[in-house]
Amino acid sequence: MTVMNMIQAINNAHDVMMERDDNIVVTGEDIGYFGGVFRATEGLQKKYGTRRVFDAPIAEGGIVAVGIGMAAYGLRPVVEIQFADYIYPGFDQIVSEAGRMRYRTAGEWYLPMVIRSPYGGGIFGGQTHSQSPEALFAHACGIKTVIPSNPYDAKGLLIAAIEDDDPVVFFEPKRIYNGPFDGHFDRPVTPWAKHPAAEVPDGHYTVPIGKAAIARAGEAVTILAYGTMVHLALGVVAELGIDAEVIDLRTIVPVDIETIEESVKKTGRCIVLHEATRTAGFGAELSALVQERCFYHLEAPVVRVTGFDTPYPHSLEWAYFPGPIRLGNALKKVLED
Amino acid sequence: MTDPMERRNRPALALHVPEPVGRPGDEPDFSHIDVPPAGRVARPDVSERPDAMRGHVYELIRVLDADGSAVGPWDPRLDVDKLRRMLRDMLMVRAYDDRMYRAQRQGKTSFYMKCTGEEAIAVAGAHALDREDMCFPTYRQQGILVARDYPLTEMMCQVYSNRGDKLKGRQLPIMYSDRAHGFFSISGNLGTQYPQAVGWAMASAIKGDSRIAAAWIGEGATAEGDFHNALTFAAVYRAPVVLNIVNNQWAISTFQGIAGGENTTFAARALAYGIPGLRVDGNDALAVYAATRWAADRARSNLGPTLIEFFTYRVEGHSTSDDPTGYRPKAEGATWPFGDPVERLKQHLVKLGEWDDERHAALIEELSAEVRAAQKEAETRGTLSAASIDFPQDVSTMFDDVFADRPWHLQEQAAEMTAELEAARK
Numbered sequence: 135m136t137v138m139n140m141i142q143a144i145n146n147a148h149d150v151m152m153e154r155d156d157n158i159v160v161t162g163e164d165i166g167y168f169g170g171v172f173r174a175t176e177g178l179q180k181k182y183g184t185r186r187v188f189d190a191p192i193a194e195g196g197i198v199a200v201g202i203g204m205a206a207y208g209l210r211p212v213v214e215i216q217f218a219d220y221i222y223p224g225f226d227q228i229v230s231e232a233g234r235m236r237y238r239t240a241g242e243w244y245l246p247m248v249i250r251s252p253y254g255g256g257i258f259g260g261q262t263h264s265q266s267p268e269a270l271f272a273h274a275c276g277i278k279t280v281i282p283s284n285p286y287d288a289k290g291l292l293i294a295a296i297e298d299d300d301p302v303v304f305f306e307p308k309r310i311y312n313g314p315f316d317g318h319f320d321r322p323v324t325p326w327a328k329h330p331a332a333e334v335p336d337g338h339y340t341v342p343i344g345k346a347a348i349a350r351a352g353e354a355v356t357i358l359a360y361g362t363m364v365h366l367a368l369g370v371v372a373e374l375g376i377d378a379e380v381i382d383l384r385t386i387v388p389v390d391i392e393t394i395e396e397s398v399k400k401t402g403r404c405i406v407l408h409e410a411t412r413t414a415g416f417g418a419e420l421s422a423l424v425q426e427r428c429f430y431h432l433e434a435p436v437v438r439v440t441g442f443d444t445p446y447p448h449s450l451e452w453a454y455f456p457g458p459i460r461l462g463n464a465l466k467k468v469l470e471d
Numbered sequence: 472m473t474d475p476m477e478r479r480n481r482p483a484l485a486l487h488v489p490e491p492v493g494r495p496g497d498e499p500d501f502s503h504i505d506v507p508p509a510g511r512v513a514r515p516d517v518s519e520r521p522d523a524m525r526g527h528v529y530e531l532i533r534v535l536d537a538d539g540s541a542v543g544p545w546d547p548r549l550d551v552d553k554l555r556r557m558l559r560d561m562l563m564v565r566a567y568d569d570r571m572y573r574a575q576r577q578g579k580t581s582f583y584m585k586c587t588g589e590e591a592i593a594v595a596g597a598h599a600l601d602r603e604d605m606c607f608p609t610y611r612q613q614g615i616l617v618a619r620d621y622p623l624t625e626m627m628c629q630v631y632s633n634r635g636d637k638l639k640g641r642q643l644p645i646m647y648s649d650r651a652h653g654f655f656s657i658s659g660n661l662g663t664q665y666p667q668a669v670g671w672a673m674a675s676a677i678k679g680d681s682r683i684a685a686a687w688i689g690e691g692a693t694a695e696g697d698f699h700n701a702l703t704f705a706a707v708y709r710a711p712v713v714l715n716i717v718n719n720q721w722a723i724s725t726f727q728g729i730a731g732g733e734n735t736t737f738a739a740r741a742l743a744y745g746i747p748g749l750r751v752d753g754n755d756a757l758a759v760y761a762a763t764r765w766a767a768d769r770a771r772s773n774l775g776p777t778l779i780e781f782f783t784y785r786v787e788g789h790s791t792s793d794d795p796t797g798y799r800p801k802a803e804g805a806t807w808p809f810g811d812p813v814e815r816l817k818q819h820l821v822k823l824g825e826w827d828d829e830r831h832a833a834l835i836e837e838l839s840a841e842v843r844a845a846q847k848e849a850e851t852r853g854t855l856s857a858a859s860i861d862f863p864q865d866v867s868t869m870f871d872d873v874f875a876d877r878p879w880h881l882q883e884q885a886a887e888m889t890a891e892l893e894a895a896r897k
Contacts, residue, residue: 159677185677191707196666196700203670203684206655207605209677223696230660231667239648239656240639241872276873299875344878388878 138334139326140311143285144174144250147292148212150338152182158296159204160187162197162214162250171216172252172311198224198249202231205245205301212296218253218305219262225270232301233276248295252308253281254362254409255441256315256455260448266361266410266441271303272387272419278302278343279387283310283364284331287384290341298343307361315362316369317457346390348397352379355403355468358394358420360386363407363456370461378465386416394420395427402433403468409456412440434471439464489728493800500800506808509533509755510543517769521747528738528748531782534757539818547599547761551825557598557618557756558816558826561590562835564614565813566842567623571630574846575644575791579854580630582644586611588786588804591756591812592717593687594618599763600685600713607655607668607686610645611717619652623845633853633863639871640864644855662688662695665714669705672712672770683770685713685763690737690780691722691730698740702778706744709775713766716740716778717753719785724798738780746776753783754812757819782809866892 138146152158160175166189169176179187190197194215201211215221221228228249236244255264271279278300282288288306295302309315313325326332349364354377357367364382371378379397383389398404404424406417417438424436439456447454492500512530515523534541541548549557568585575583586593593614597606606615616626628635630644638648648656655671658664668686675682688698693716705712716737720727727737741748747769751762759781766777786804788795820826853863870877870885877885 159674188708191703193700193703195696196704199663199666199697199700200670200673200704203667203672204674204677205670206667207671207674207678209674226660226697227663227666231658231663234658235656236874237872238638238642238646238658239650239872240637240641242637242648242650243656244875278874388874388880391879 135333136336137327137332138285138289139313139332140282140285140288140306141173143289143334144292144306145176145178146334147289147296148175148178149181151293151296152178152186154338155210157209158186158212159209160212160214161190161201163190163192163216165189165214170214172308174250175214194220194222194224195227198227198232201247201249202227202235202245205247206235206243210246210296212248212250215249215251217263218251218267219265221251221267228271228277228301228303229274233274236300237276244299245301246299248292248302248304250304250306253305254307254309255446255451256309256319256362258448258451259446261445264446266408268305268386269410269414269416272416276301277387278385279305280343280385281305281307281360282384283307283361283382284314284329285326285334286331287341287347289334290339291343291384293338294340294343297340302343305361309362310365314365317366317455318369319452341384344385344388344390346384346393347382348379348393349382350378350380352377353401354378355405355465356381356397356401357405357407358383359407360384361409363409366456366458366461367407370458370465373458374462374465376465376469389420389423391423391427394424398424398428399431402431404428404432404436405439405461405464405468406436407439407456407461409441411443412438413443415440434468437464437468489726489733491726491728491799493803495796495798495800497800499803499806501806501808504808507531507533509536512543512545514544514765517765517772518774519747521741521745524747525742528736528741528750531750531752532758532762533752533755534761535755535815535819539815539822541757541819545758545761547757547764549757549760551820551823553598554816554820555825557594557760558813558820559834559838560594560614560618561756561813561816563617563838563842564590564594566835566838567613567617567626570842570846571627572791574630579850580632580644581855582791583630584610584645584790585787586613588807588811589717589719589753589783590614591759591816592715592753592781592783595756595759596685596715596763599760600767601682602653603682604767605653605655605668605671605682605684607664607671607684608657609661609664609687609689609692609717610657611689612687613645613647616647616649616652616654619654621649621652621654623842624849627846627849628852631849631852631854633849633855635849635852636864639868640862661692662697665701666697666704668714669701669710669712672710673704673708676708676711681771683711683713683767685715685767687715687717689722690716690718690720690727690732691725693737693740694730702740702744702746705776706746709773711770711773712776713763713770714776714778716780717783718780719783721785721789721799723789723793736780738778741778746778748778748780750780750782752809753781754807754809754815756812756816784809
């Protein structure tokens with residue numbers, strides 16, 4: 135066991151897997167010599183050489199495409215898109231090619247590749263360093279979408295993603311790279327060191343893709359969250375003394391429907407919480423699933439607490455970010471309803 | 472807003488929209504196209520520096536002259552068996568195209584695309600590569616499959632989406648895929664396979680393999696961002712890849728000027744990336760073979776990528792859904808100054824004393840019979856039945872291969888569909 139933050143856990147996942155499998159190659163902008171703008175690949179090029187860890191031109195479409203070509207050859211590429219906000223030039227390659235290769239070739243070709251990308255807001259990143267585009271990938275078939283919320287899961291899920299034979303989009307909530315964030319921007323950030331999930335096993339282990347975690351067991355209401363929002367939910371229910379069940383989805387495609395259903399049928403109330411914009415966001419899918427499958431158990435309408443349907447604003451960060459006040463209000467509403 | 476007439480003394484700007492020389496009703500006119508003599512272009516060593524061969528992107532490599540003789544430094548000096556095999560494959564592609572075009576008109580399939588006039592590019596290109604090299608084709612390189620002895624019935628089953636279709640009816644006709652024959656899965660999204668080929672080649676280099684990749688793109692799709700991505704990555708990592716552009720003058724209804732070819736060549740794109748560019752008569756099978764071989768040798772020697780523009784003409788409509796009389800002069804293809812690739816290779820073999828009209832006619836008859844037999848065989852496994860829910864495939868396979876395993880939501884949707892079909896059949 136070593137105490138790690140999320141960056142270190144992600145870095146370590148690369149290291150563990152590259153040691154085990156010579157077919158793993160890593161590429162992206164600034165990920166080589168420099169070790170990545172968030173240090174996620176620090177030291178890897180020195181250890182594994184430029185043959186396996188190399189800088190890429192600034193071309194997200196190209197990065198994803200050569201990743202696809204390398205995976206088609208038989209390698210297991212892990213490519214980085216510097217910010218999720220910049221993944222769109224690679225969108226055609228991810229949606230039209232990576233997500234469909236196995237299907238369109240009836241399994242003749244498949245693409246064991248991971249597309250890592252820091253995502254989410256709460257860092258004064260403005261319009262192009264804060265977005266949460268997970269719904270776009272959840273909507274595209276053939277792609278798994280994974281979003282960890284702590285160092286232990288980050289390492290275990292990334293190893294599972296690298297070992298998965300299907301393409302995985304791996305979004306890393308950069309707000310919590312260094313410590314969990316409960317939405318109280320006016321308080322100092324606690325580093326991961328004081329959190330139990332920062333105890334990370336040294337070698338190989340996996341956290342299964344498609345399995346949610348119950349971050350807090352409770353009876354009064356279910357909160358469905360992932361990424362930074364898990365910590366926000368935990369903080370708010372502790373402050374308000376609400377016996378909520380907080381579910382950290384960890385994977386949004388395929389989502390862990392059993393855990394969701396079991397929880398909502400028990401609590402009868404459900405809040406869906408995400409940073410992404412509301413309309414046609416992944417919360418809409420969650421809300422629909424809960425409505426379809428738990429209708430007769432619901433005591434109140436499912437409520438979505440999300441980013442607003444605007445581009446992510448810079449100076450208005452804390453008015454936009456779905457923080458403790460907004461979640462607190464939603465909890466009161468759902469519990470009183 | 473200021474009245475433009477009141478502005479300072481500047482001429483009004485005008486948008487330039489390129490137009491082809493001829494439109495429907497006009498006589499075909501290719502007088503603007505320079506037809507250089509065969510044998511004129513120098514053949515550098517494969518280790519030549521790209522900046523020392525800048526002129527090549529504006530030349531046109533040609534081997535077969537007007538008499539059918541092979542001339543100049545690019546003559547690949549192929550033995551006659553190879554020449555006859557290439558001729559046979561090109562004729563086979565033509566026979567296959569005609570048969571499948573007819574099958575589409577008969578309603579046995581929904582869609583087809585011919586490559587008439589471009590047979591030399593895929594066939595000679597494939598013969599110049601090793602069989603283990605990976606090809607990343609577009610939808611108009613069916614000649615690669617023929618050159619690599621892929622069974623015609625397999626191709627036809629894909630076109631028919633029938634029980635024999637290895638892609639299980641999931642792909643539009645002609646979007647073949649066969650890993651064993653080094654033929655990468657065709658996608659409807661244009662240009663995407665071009666940088667993928669570069670990635671495949673990079674992987675081959677990473678593993679210290681000796682195989683190379685080859686990719687094809689039409690001149691129209693060179694306008695896609697993926698074309699630029701491919702050239703950038705290929706140049707940066709000196710990827711062992713042959714990057715082919717098939718300039719057949721037409722992207723559906725838009726002439727090559729709209730793709731950016733009005734004042735330059737497509738081969739010239741190579742210059743800015745620091746890689747060698749060759750421009751080749753695409754209707755000259757020997758020139759296609761020689762240029763491909765040069766680029767393949769270069770790639771295999773760790774000297775990096777080559778961009779090749781094959782200059783040709785799309786003789787038929789874009790697809791069975793297209794009518795070219797709506798946008799270009801009738802029978803333009805018949806006046807293409809570089810002739811027909813099949814006729815030119817035939818003429819060469821005749822000139823060598825290794826072929827004649829009787830043998831040619833007999834071969835066409837033989838190939839036609841082979842295609843008909845393959846078609847008969849393929850049709851025993853069904854044709855596309857558009858107006859029935861009695862699908863030729865096992866319908867439950869629709870949900871396979873989205874992922875390695877079916878997650879819960881696909882299991883549920885499969886059950887939902889099965890129930891719907893059962894209800895509909897009652």
